[in-house]
Amino acid sequence: MRMEASRYIAAMSEVWGTLLAEHVDDGSGHCRVCRPSRWPCTLHAIAGEARLMALPGGGSDPGEPSGGAVR
Numbered sequence: 588m589r590m591e592a593s594r595y596i597a598a599m600s601e602v603w604g605t606l607l608a609e610h611v612d613d614g615s616g617h618c619r620v621c622r623p624s625r626w627p628c629t630l631h632a633i634a635g636e637a638r639l640m641a642l643p644g645g646g647s648d649p650g651e652p653s654g655g656a657v658r
């Protein structure tokens with residue numbers, strides 16, 4: 588089901604791009620948008636899978652936190 592969702596939005600880069608940009612760690616290990624959900628949340632995971640489908644091999648990570656900010 589989650590894979591289907593990823594495949595569905597893979598062709599819509601605006602969708603997963605927005606999801607990856609908005610569903611980020613709020614600094615305490617929770618999603619900024621759908622907290623109190625833990626981050627990475629389900630939507631971020633789906634968007635991440637969609638990005639992998641759209642951009643096989645990786646590419647840039649516009650929605651990923653720069654890292655090291657937690658704790």
Ligand SMILES: [Zn+2]
Pocket residue numbers: 610611618619620621622624628629630631
């Ligand atoms: Zn989220």
